[in-house]
Amino acid sequence: MKVLLIGSGGREHALAWKLASSPVLTALYAAPGNPGMQADAECVALDITDHAAIVDFCLGKAIDLVVVGPEAPLVAGLADALADAEIRVFGPSAAAAQLEGSKSFTKEVCDRFGIPTAAYGRFDNALAAREYVRKHGAPIVIKADGLAAGKGVTVAATVDEALAAVDDCFDGSFGAAGASVVVEECLVGEEASFFCLCDGTTALPFGTAQDHKRVGEGDTGPNTGGMGAYSPAPVLSEALIARTMKEIIEPTMRGMAEMGMPFTGVLYAGLMLTEDGPKLIEYNVRFGDPECQVLMLRLKEDLLLLLNAAVDGQLAHMSARWRDEAALTVVLAAKGYPENPQKGSVIGGVAQAAEGDDTAIFHAGTALRDGALVANGGRVLNVTALGKTVTEAQKRAYTAVDRIDWPEGFCRRDIGWRAVQREE
Template identity: 65%
Template sequence: VIIAETVAEAEAAIDDMFGGAFGGAGAEVVIEEFMQGEEASFFVLCDGTDVLPIGTAQDHKRVGEGDTGPNTGGMGAYSPAPVMSDAVIAKAMNEIIKPTMAEMANRGTPFQGILFAGLMIENGQPRLVEYNVRFGDPECQVLMMRLGGQAFDLLHACAEGRLAEARVNWADDHALTVVLAAKGYPGSYAKGTVIQGLDGLPEDSFHMIFHAGTSEKDGQITATGGRVLNATARGATLQEARDKAYAMVDQVNWPDGFCRRDIGWRAL
């Protein structure tokens, strides 16, 4: 995939491609419009007939602060996404989600489950980047903190085709998660390093450390993946959620790990 912001850049990349720089992979070219705007994640439950939006989030893909450096699976996220106003959500539902679900049902292949729509929003108009059929990571962590126990009831209603009667009860709050990753990620990184300080961390409806790439060995928690922990917190404001999340990060004793210190910077 080649992403170019100018025609000149695109032409140079295509010259390389047709010149054989990419081997057989360069035998076919698809040219698409470069979408400007702000990206957000929109989550919807679908039971084959009805659809129910259950939350929005934004994540930080790049490894470095200020959204710099290589792309990763996500270095942190927050919910709700400020760019996803009620008007934008309504447009996304009416112009993107509902028509897709209706057409799938018309074709005899109704979709049932979680729909993750990646959107690009510019001037209040959402455009679809991609669909996924899963909860995102690290978006899932902030969604689950805000949904709480009702998540089970909503998924149950989705499985049984009862979404028409289901409602999402949102608290007027925010959630933010910070990914603690192994040094070197998304490149090569060491495995088996010991993580300490987790036992003293709070674990309640406002604070949670989610384990993404750990194992227990000889009574100690060790890192086994690139993205290892998610320090996640809720607050009345995004700043409060951020402060709580980083307070947990600061209590983790893991010299071989790192995190971004600016999660949520766009919204804040």
């Protein structure tokens, strides 16, 4: 099979690495890809916002399947453009991608189909949102309604912080994403990520993880796209997974089909495990980043066969088996991230750090300049390792981190701390 993978981040590098191991793969292209992906795929300089160019490339290369990594092309309708050209694509339609593209849409789905989530209000102007905040007090959560690259959420500890977050949204800090705002109650509990592969009818459970969104150790500081993750999530027991499927995933799948927008692709549920059971924080319509990296290290199945089954509506006949080991990934970011990451610094020692069967390094924001690997983004490398326990995986990951020569980079040194505490 000839496959085109859309995207250029650590998530896409992990997907390319896993897809490349499939015996049914004959050619893998990545658009636009990154330097790390060149070992597994041919990188092609396509503008992923130019749907016509992607369609033309697929027709010219006789691509059998397109795998869309990031959320923005899905929300913009890339899957629809490919489907209209009769090109097989793994990823939801623009209508179904509203589950991530519009937080208020997801809240309305939850209301309509009885899916447990936080109480909320949706607002198109700052005055009404500010009144809601004052009425309900803090802690409270402020969310830009649209896509904001993982940075449009503020968990406000005080009313003043919440009011400032509302103003940030309506003042344009998140562009069009903040034109409307969702204000919701602050759920109490532990967060976990739950993934399913979906074919419009069937949702196949596809792993669990926990990530660290805050930039600082001890989960402090501003939110980021993610500073690290580990899998499986110890807090998600089999009983909680079964309850999540019954109360959250299955009603969503039925509801989306009933509304005429059946969901195909990855459904990623961000959960809060409260005293009352799991509640939906938000949906994403693609693999998490960096959660994908730890899932790919643990997956025993042929990923390409699973994605094909999803596209063909055959997931009811498939299963997903996982390695018993835990996986953990540490994000190496450029100094200044997330506000103002410094680009252009040279990175050394990556090949040496990746030595060993239990370690993989996935590129995120890298580029090649005069033959040297340089930082070209905020989150730059994902150092990922396996271990019999999260503690062992953490030790291996940080051993690899310390082999990388990049003074202009930084990472958190406590990824997986909750799981490590449970294992002590």
